[in-house]
Amino acid sequence: MKRLLNNAVALFVITIILLLIIPLSPFLLDVMIIINMAVSMVILLISMNIKTPLEFSIFPSLLLITTLFRLGINVSSTRNILTRQGEAGQVIKAFGDFVLQGNPVVGFIIFIIIILVQFIVITKGAERVAEVAARFTLDAMPGKQMAVDADLSxxxxxxxxxxxxxxxxQREADFYGAMDGATKIVKGDAIMSLIITAVNLIGGSAIGILQSGMGFTEVLSVYSIATIGDGLVSQIPALLISTATGMIVTRSVSEGSLNTDVSKQFLAQPRAIMTAGLVLLILLFIPGMPKPQLLILGAGLIVVGWRLSKKIKEAAYADGQQEEKKRQEPEKEEQAPEEYYRDINNVYSLIGVEPIEMEFGYSLIPLVDEASGGKMMNRIVIFRRQYAQEMGLVIPSIRLRDSAALNTNQYRIKIKGEEVARGEILVDYYLALEPSNPAGEIDGIETIEPAYGIPSKWILPENKEMAEIYGYTVIDPLSVMVTHLSETVRRHAYELLNRQETVQLAESLKKTAPELIQDSVPGIVSYSLLQKILVGLLKEGIPIKDLETILDVAADAVSAGNDLNMTVEKIRCALKRTITRKFCQEGQMKVITLDADLERMMVENLIKGENGIQISLRPDTVQHMITQIGEEMKKFADLSREPVILTSQVLRFYVYQLLEPIYQGLYVLSFQEITNNIQIQVIGNIKP
Structure with missing residues (x-):
């Protein structure tokens, strides 16, 4: 039974194919017609109650199946009409009698009107909307993908x-592309209905007169009823499906089901409802107008609009009273500054610094203040959770406050009391990041995206959709600010790892690896040394989430007499899977390598100075190498990847030490830090 249900659709399609071949009795034909009507009604109701088209993503395939089902029924009904002298079941006869009402001409006119309404109005309109939606959706795909990446970062x-x-x-683009083709099926179905109707009437009349010897009046009566009935029982479900098609492709900005949206948006405009009722009452003064109907409808609309208006005003008044009550609540009396700082212990609060601060100009306060609907804190909480899961470090609390020293649209980010980044936001605009090859130009204010330095434009909200079509990545002001904050914190995370946090991390590891902590901390690896190790890893963007492996390797390295740098290098090799995952995409890592002659020159020029071992090269050699690296890093920008230099383990730390002051976004890895199951693609080679 379960296998039968799993293959129900396939069996249904096979049954439809058989309808084209096997004759059906009038009884079975009635069953098929009723099923067709029920399925069409269900599809229409589903299309009215979904919130987004993707909730009914099977619709294009369903459209093909239902159209084929209707054509199969048409073939079976045509066979019965022509072979049974118009006898094609009770449903067809009932529809034909009801519409004709003894007048075949009127019946044909009504039938033709139904066909034309479906073909010219609904089907043609839905076809055009689906075509435009498919094109715009495909054009906007790159911008939407980049917006997702921006939200993730x-x-x-x-x-x-x-x-x-x-x-x-991707599914949305595929759906609208499928709908663009599926609407052609509906259009062909309407044309086929006209052809089948003509075949039924002409062929039935010819058979009745030539083979059955019926009179012209009798033939017209019998076959017109059957023809009109057959046309209606196929076109009414077709009309329902066409209406569902139009509803699905036109619901691009809905927030709920069609019923919810209509009631919500109509009832929010009581003045329009009362105005419509007043216009109907004015029509009473036109001679000959039906006064009772106009009076009832006009008065009803005015009463409904008045009651809605009253309800809206009461809700607004209640909200105002609540706000007033909040404002009138007695505030706590603040202690005078002179009195407060009389206690010497309170003076110590002035000399502390916050780990992370973010200051705002006056115009940006609504984005931050939760009382005004600002969601900055929620976004920071999400970032803190994501960063902890990714890197293994908990970002401390971020202090947010306004500052009169900044311009109204400016903000700045401080680490331990000192400014490290600054930006400017236009609250009522969107930031559009320029693609490499935009499909068109968009009007806006030229600027530079603060987090990544990408050329951008501040655009008006009404230009947002067009900018996405042109390939721009459009970001709201709050996301711009949060992205800048998150990237700044990532770059300076190693400065935030203090001794207290190091102890906290060790205590947290004690819950899962108590023996390791007991044997190594602080006996072999002191908290001071552990902090320096973790800082060294974080400074180069290496996650410290696997603290158990880090501490295990560190304990062995320190016991063997290795210094700090050598200990960190051994830990990095132990974390090769983590490092590979961070810099590898789709099983491939793109890197810059150092020429063998250059590496040999570097090894020969390793000297020990006051600050430890360093690479000592001629200034022109260093300048030449730096220039080459700068050119090769541009390739990574085009690939949207982090630039990586791959070198030997002996030189890795010293190459990083040489390049870090110049290229802070450059990562230096060794071959021993990469797993063997990935493909390394060299996109540049640095020569001496």
Whole structure:
């Protein structure tokens, strides 16, 4: 039984094919017609109750199946009409009698009107909307994908949510592309209905007169009823399906089901309802107008509009009273500054610094203040959780406050009391990141995206959709600010790992590896040394989430007499899977390598100075190498990847030490830090 249900659709399609071949009795034909009407009604109701088209993503395939089903019924009914002298079941006869009402001419006119309404109005309109929606959706795909990446990097969404959004974007493009083709099926179905109607009438009349010897009046009566009835029982379900098609492709900005949206948006405009009622009452003064109907409808609309208006005003008054009550609540009396700082212990609060601060100009306060609907804190909480899961470090609390020293649209980010980044936001605009080859130009204010330095434009909200079509990545002001904050914190995370946090991490590991902590901390690896190791890893973007492996390797390295740098290098090799995952995409890692002659020259020029071992090269050699690296890094920008230099383990730390002051976004890895199951693609080679 379960296997039968799993293959129900396939069996149904096979049954439809058989309808084209096997004759059906009038009884079975009635059953098929009723099923067709029920399925069409269900599809229409589903299309009215979904919120997004993707909730009914099987609709294009369903459209093909239902159209084929109707054609199969038409073939069977045509066979019965022509072979049974118009006897094609009770449903067809009932529809034909009801519409004709003894007048075949009127019946044909009504039938033709139904066909034309479906063909010219609904089908043609839905076809055009689906075609435009498919084109615009495909054009906007790159911008939507980049917007998902921006939300992911800012901490607004998780990796799982980003994966789902990317999938939805792809499914949406596939859906509208399928709908563009599926609407052609509906159009062909309407044309085929006209042809089948003509065949039924002409062929039936010829058979009745030539083979059955019926009179012209009798033939017209019998076959017109059957023809009109057959046309109606196929076209009414077709009309329902066409209406469902139009509803699905036109619901691009809905927030709920059609019923919910209509009631919500109509009832929110009581003045329009009362005005319509007043116009109907004015029509009473036109001679000959039906006064009772106009009076009832006009008065009803005015009463409904008045009651809705009253309800809206009462709700607004209640909200106002609540706000007034909040304002009138007695505030706590603040202690005078002179009195407060009389206690010397309170003076110490002035000399502390916050780990992370973010200050705002006056215009940006609504984005931050939760009382005004600002969601900055929620976004920071999401970023803190995401960063902890990714890197293994908990970002401390971020202090948010306004500052009169900044311009109204400016903000700045401080680490331990000192400014490290600054930006400017236009609250009523969107930031559009320029693609490499935009499909068109969009009007806006030229600027530079603060987190990544990408050329951008501040655009008006009404230009947002067009910018996405042109390939721009459009970001709201809050996301711009959160992204800048998150990237700044990532770059300076190693400065935030203090001794207290190091102890906290060790205490947390004690719950899962108590023997390791007892044997190594602080006996072999002191908290001071552990902090320096973790800082060294974080500074180069290496996650410290696998603290058990880090501490285990560190204990062995320190026991063997290795210094700090050598200990960190051994830990990095132990974390090769983590490092590979971070810099590898789709089983491939793109890197810059150092020429063998250059590496040999570097090894020969390793000297020990006051600050430890360093590479000592001639200034022109260093300048030549730096220039080459700068040119090769541009390739990574085009690929949207982090630039990586791959070198030998002996030189890795010293190459990083040489390049870090110049290229802070450059990562230096060794071959021993990469797993063997990935493909390394060299896109540049640095020569001496």
């Amino acid at each position: 800012s901490g607004l969404i998780t990796e799982e949510q980003a994966r789902k959004r990317r999938s939805d974007i």
